[in-house]
Amino acid sequence: MANDTKERILAAALEMFSQNGYAGTNIRELSASLGLVKSGVYKHYESKEAIWNALLDQMIAYYADHFGSADHLPPVPDSQEALTRLTMQMVNITVHDEKIIMTRKVLTLEQFRDDRARELATRHFLTGLTDMFTHVFTGMMDKGLLRKDDPKMLAFSYTTPISALIHLCDREPEKTEDAIRKIEAFSRHFLATYGVK
Amino acid sequence: MANDTKERILAAALEMFSQNGYAGTNIRELSASLGLVKSGVYKHYESKEAIWNALLDQMIAYYADHFGSADHLPPVPDSQEALTRLTMQMVNITVHDEKIIMTRKVLTLEQFRDDRARELATRHFLTGLTDMFTHVFTGMMDKGLLRKDDPKMLAFSYTTPISALIHLCDREPEKTEDAIRKIEAFSRHFLATYGVK
DNA sequence: TTGACAAGTGACCTTTCGTTCACTATAATA
DNA sequence: TATTATAGTGAACGAAAGGTCACTTGTCAA
Numbered sequence: 001m002a003n004d005t006k007e008r009i010l011a012a013a014l015e016m017f018s019q020n021g022y023a024g025t026n027i028r029e030l031s032a033s034l035g036l037v038k039s040g041v042y043k044h045y046e047s048k049e050a051i052w053n054a055l056l057d058q059m060i061a062y063y064a065d066h067f068g069s070a071d072h073l074p075p076v077p078d079s080q081e082a083l084t085r086l087t088m089q090m091v092n093i094t095v096h097d098e099k100i101i102m103t104r105k106v107l108t109l110e111q112f113r114d115d116r117a118r119e120l121a122t123r124h125f126l127t128g129l130t131d132m133f134t135h136v137f138t139g140m141m142d143k144g145l146l147r148k149d150d151p152k153m154l155a156f157s158y159t160t161p162i163s164a165l166i167h168l169c170d171r172e173p174e175k176t177e178d179a180i181r182k183i184e185a186f187s188r189h190f191l192a193t194y195g196v197k
Numbered sequence: 198m199a200n201d202t203k204e205r206i207l208a209a210a211l212e213m214f215s216q217n218g219y220a221g222t223n224i225r226e227l228s229a230s231l232g233l234v235k236s237g238v239y240k241h242y243e244s245k246e247a248i249w250n251a252l253l254d255q256m257i258a259y260y261a262d263h264f265g266s267a268d269h270l271p272p273v274p275d276s277q278e279a280l281t282r283l284t285m286q287m288v289n290i291t292v293h294d295e296k297i298i299m300t301r302k303v304l305t306l307e308q309f310r311d312d313r314a315r316e317l318a319t320r321h322f323l324t325g326l327t328d329m330f331t332h333v334f335t336g337m338m339d340k341g342l343l344r345k346d347d348p349k350m351l352a353f354s355y356t357t358p359i360s361a362l363i364h365l366c367d368r369e370p371e372k373t374e375d376a377i378r379k380i381e382a383f384s385r386h387f388l389a390t391y392g393v394k
Numbered sequence: 395t396t397g398a399c400a401a402g403t404g405a406c407c408t409t410t411c412g413t414t415c416a417c418t419a420t421a422a423t424a
Numbered sequence: 425t426a427t428t429a430t431a432g433t434g435a436a437c438g439a440a441a442g443g444t445c446a447c448t449t450g451t452c453a454a
Contacts, residue, residue, distance in 0.1 A: 005401075019309065023221030026441060039444080040402045048442065109306060111368050112216065118368055126361055153386050156379075157358055164323055164357035171308050171315055182353075189350050193390060202431075223411065236414080237432050245412065 006044045008034055010058055013051050018102035021109040022052055056116050059103055063120060067128055074132065076139030080195045083140065084187040091162065091183050095169045095176055104170055125167075129159035147194050154194060161186055203241045205231055207255060210248050215299035218306040219249055253313050256300055260317060264325055271329065273336030277392045280337065281384040288359065288380050292366045292373055301367055322364075326356035344391050351391060358383055 012033050016025040027048055031038045045051045066072060074090075077083040094100050107121040133155035140146040146154070165179040165186075209230050213222040224245055228235045242248045263269060271287075274280040291297050304318040330352035337343040343351070362376040362383075 021218055021220055021306070021310075023218055024310075027443085028441080036401095037403055038442085039404075042443070043401055046443095105309060109218070109309070112302060112306070113218075113221075121368060122365060126365060150386070153383065156383065157354065157386070160361040161354055161357040164360060168319060168323060171318060186350065186353065189347070189354070224413090225411080233431090234433060235412085236434075239413070240431055243413095 005034070005036075005040075009041055009044055009051060010055050013055050014099070014102050014106065017052070017055065017109070018105035022048075022113070052114075055106075056114070056120070059106070060116065060120055062103075063124065063128075067132070070135075073135050076136055076143065077145070078143065080145055080191045083136070083145075083191065084184065086136075087162070087187050088180070088184055091166070091180060095166055095180065101170060104166070108167075108170070125163055126160070129163060130155045133159050144196055147196055149194065158187075158190055202231070202233075202237075206238060206241055206248060207252050210252050211296070211299050211303065214249070214252065214306070215302035219245075219310070249311075252303075253311070253317070256303070257313065257317055259300075260321065260325075264329070270332050273333055273340065274342070275340065277342055277388045280333070280342075280388065281381065283333075284359070284384050285377070285381055288363070288377060292363055292377065298367060301363075305364075305367070322360055323357070326360060327352045330356050341393055344393055346391065355384075355387055 110117040111121040137151040307314040
């Protein structure tokens, strides 16, 4: 029953850091949100910074587990419609899962202060998605679904606009539905341009 | 000679807020960076929050002055090469001008906390650029330089990848030159796709 | 049953924060 | 010249921050 608290602290930290940033978060509030008193937290982590580092460790490990290796690459869609389906499925998870949202916000807020956050932010927001869709597009070109072109460039052109709208959802959650529709429209437009008829 | 300090405080605030965020900035350091003592700042602003609000006022006014009206729309390029030139010129300013960089960073750091920062961030990072290039692309389609297509969708597809690389420059300045090259490559690829030969 | 240990408490410490205020120096105004 | 407003100083204040510590409680192994 004990070690559970250690993880609950990290969950609370993710929530508070994502809302108020590292500097804007204090241990009193964090503890209170768990029904403990300040000093209780220090039984599990030796400092605020230790909590931060443990949270980052967890985020980095989570990313490695879920997106790190080639095992986790999505299946290559076997139709143009399937690319849009795959995209919308990923987008729907990413803009509705509270934990993923909070992770993005934390990386956004701390990317200039912490080197590991900086690095993870770049992977999370840019290179990870590009790499994943480079694989997807390479496969689709092989299947003759996509015009022959530089798959890396296409992946970059495909993922960054989607990423921009995901950031919009984080910033203005009330625009989420609208953003999702725009992503779908963009996906179809992309296929109208690069898809093989 | 007096009122000058008021503006110097804002400049210092922009610098510190962009590095450490609002919560991570303290008045002592801010004053010291101007060669004053803490209480001197309070002769010009009644609180830390007042400094923040004045800075946002300035940022909003600056944005309105420089990008707000139709007067400031760029000229429609009269060749495909001219679009790339226009793009690179804008990009070079935006990733090398310290004040613009700091403005973006502040908006990035405070977008979840302050409603006006939230709003300006969306305009700055997304809608402003899209609107501007919607105009550019509409004009280029009229001139027969660009394939007839939805100019808003093209503007969105063109500006958001560039924006993603600008954010990368803010996060990892040592990658700036590389990012600039990628933007140019992207611009040419975009024209290879949508340009009329 | 006892001992040991992990988890949590509450009082306390030090530092730093934002802010105030009585005061000084300076430069413009009447 | 006398006055007054402005810019800046330095000491002080209360609140809030991160962190420590002696102590209690509950659980499990010996």
